[in-house]
Amino acid sequence: MAKKIVSKPGLFGTTVHYNERGKVVGKSSPGMFGSTVHYDTNGKVVGKSSPGLFGSTVHYDNNHRAVGKSSPGLFGSTHHYDSKGRSTGKSTPGFFGSTHTTIDKKKK
Secondary structure (H helix, E strand, C coil): CCEEEEEEECHHHCEEEECCCCCEEEEEEECHHHCEEEECCCCCEEEEEEECHHHCEEEEECCCCEEEEEEECHHHCEEEEECCCCEEEEEEECHHHCEEEEECCCCC
16 A cells, blocks of 8 residues: 655745654755755654756755655656656645655565
């Protein structure tokens, strides 16, 4: 079964991420030069995202290694890929600025 995350706008430009049961699983905040900093539930930095080419976003882990990329799709959706270019999920716009993300189950 695919994992689902709902992301909702918070205060001061932050985004709060919730799992299927409504539990907070992380937070993202604006960083420098258009980047976004990602935090776990304890407030520890777990990674960063920065603008890429052609509207894409490149995702980095806490050791500054590229771990994936997100690219715009049709009708406002965003497609997510791992560092090898394999599809990992898709995000679609929701109501009141929220985003609904479905993460594909890992393939063996």
